[in-house]
Amino acid sequence: MKIIFVKDSSGKAIGTHEGYARYTIGQRKGFRVNGAHEPHFVKSIDSANNEIVVSKRDELACYSFSTANFNNFTNKNEFDCFVKIRYRSTPLECSICQNERGGVNVELKSPAFGVAKGQLACFYDENERVLASGFIV
Numbered sequence: 001m002k003i004i005f006v007k008d009s010s011g012k013a014i015g016t017h018e019g020y021a022r023y024t025i026g027q028r029k030g031f032r033v034n035g036a037h038e039p040h041f042v043k044s045i046d047s048a049n050n051e052i053v054v055s056k057r058d059e060l061a062c063y064s065f066s067t068a069n070f071n072n073f074t075n076k077n078e079f080d081c082f083v084k085i086r087y088r089s090t091p092l093e094c095s096i097c098q099n100e101r102g103g104v105n106v107e108l109k110s111p112a113f114g115v116a117k118g119q120l121a122c123f124y125d126e127n128e129r130v131l132a133s134g135f136i137v
Contacts, residue, residue, distance in 0.1 A: 006031050007053050009043065020050050026060065026114020041114070061111035067103040067121055067134025074131050081131050082124045085112055091124060096132070103134055 006015035017023065017031040027042045033054060040054040077098040082091035083106060093109040106121065115136060123132040 004050055006033060007051055009053060009055050009059060014054070017052055020045050020047050020052055023052050025116035057113065060113045060115075062113070062115040063108050063111055064106060065112075065115050065121070066099065066101075066105050066137050068101065068137045070098070070103045070132060070134040072098075072132045079131070082126070083108070084122050084124070085115055085119055085136065091128075094123075096123065103137065104132070 004017050004019060005013035006017050008014050015031060015033040015036075022030060023042045023045060025042055025045065028039050031040075031042075031052065031054065033040045038056055041057055041060055042052050043055040043060060044053045045051075046053070078096065080093070080095050083094045083096075084091050089112075092112055095107045095109075096104040097107075098104050117136055119136050121134055121136055122130060125131055
């Protein structure tokens with residue numbers, strides 16, 4: 001059986017895992033980090049090399065991201081709203097501005113953790129009415 005290494009943000013091998021397909025961004029369990037005294041979370045996945053990169057929670061903090069395939073149900077190109085990056089996540093306050101690539105740039109008022117490419121970001125007003133959506137890139 002081939003040993004597959006878990007790496008830290010600098011690329012150093014710090015543990016082992018059982019194949020990248022078993023993990024998602026933000027996941028905390030299922031891999032080994034040698035000598036860890038604090039929880040580690042999946043920060044990124046490199047499927048081509050069967051690698052996962054892990055970090056402590058504070059390294060997962062994300063204050064901005066962009067989307068593609070933006071569906072805007074308003075007549076505005078810029079607005080303040082709330083965003084959910086996971087189905088059961090707490091809505092976060094944000095500002096969005098359409099970009100030249102057909103998506104939006106999103107600036108969060110507080111950090112999100114475990115933001116992953118390919119997830120759908122849904123934008124809401126204060127009454128939880130859907131305003132827009134787009135895939136995180």
